[in-house]
Amino acid sequence: MIAELLLQQADVDLTLAGRRLAKVQAVADELRQKHENRQISAIQVDAGDLAGLEKAFARADFVVVSSSTIEHTRFVAEAALKAGIGYFDHQPTSRDKIATLKSLKTRIIEAGCCFITEGGVIPGLPAMLVRYLAPRFDRLESAQVAFVMQDDKAPSPETLIELKTQWKQYQPLVFKQGTWQLAEQMVEFDFTESFGTKPCMACYLDELESLPKEIASLREVGFYIGALASNWFMRWVARPITSLIPTRSLGFRRLSARLLSWGIRFNPPPYLMMIMVEGRGWCNGESVFMRLRLSHPSSYFVTAASSVACLLQYLSQDIPPGLWYQADAVDDERMLSDLQRLGVKVEIETVASH
Known part of the structure; x- marks a missing residue:
């Protein structure tokens, strides 16, 4: 999806790389049919093969x-450095990756070189959204970011293994x-008629760390995540069974991930990421509440759109060399404008209380 959006939005040629050449070749062939004037190729590369990465x-x-x-991560980053090229990742947040x-x-x-990490939605957007709101107040005192999603399309077992591993690193x-x-406790957020009011748990993201220093008036800031993949199969079958499966063996972790991946297909509508x-x-002497909401039926699309919106700023040379979190690298006004242009629904409401 990132490749398709990039080809639509920017004048680029692409090389798709992966461990399974047949898979990436099929995607490249499909993209060439839609974008006949672009150079689109496919190569076999293993991220664990430093020499292969350097050649690619x-x-x-x-x-x-x-x-x-x-x-x-080290192999990929070292190969990019040796080639003197830019780098962007949109993977689950990881202490090891960041370190x-x-x-x-x-x-x-x-x-x-310009290296951008923690791209996509979570991480990637929370700190940017706070920065977008801040200048709309004379004094912003509290900023709470909340996230929820419901999807019937499961990520790959490999991605679920990675997500589950990184989830254990999150701190409330x-x-x-x-x-x-x-x-101290979960916080309830109103996700409108789509999801109603949901209790959400706090989840620390590194990109939030600098906000209290940047916005001196901030007294409270946090990121909260609502319950994901909630259905009868996940509650009564998948999660109880996976809690009993040993996690030391990669084989057992894959078995657990496949069960969870299969269970996500039972999720009922609405299918939405918010x-x-x-x-x-x-503001102007009045107490003000403001809510900025982004939503789309596909969480995969929003992840791709967020990544591409960031990459468009890189391609226009608006992001200088260095190591950046996506949330720190982008211009928040342009980021939100591009997300809306790409098809993400953006809503903002303001309530002044006297």
């Missing part, structure tokens, strides 16, 4: 990492009273 990147200007290969990239920060800057931290601290930020503060 020698012919590229930029690499977009969409695979479930967080454990090979690896930060260890290369000096070399990235010295090489004049929120910023209150001048410090990041453990959230992320919103609720801001509270002051």
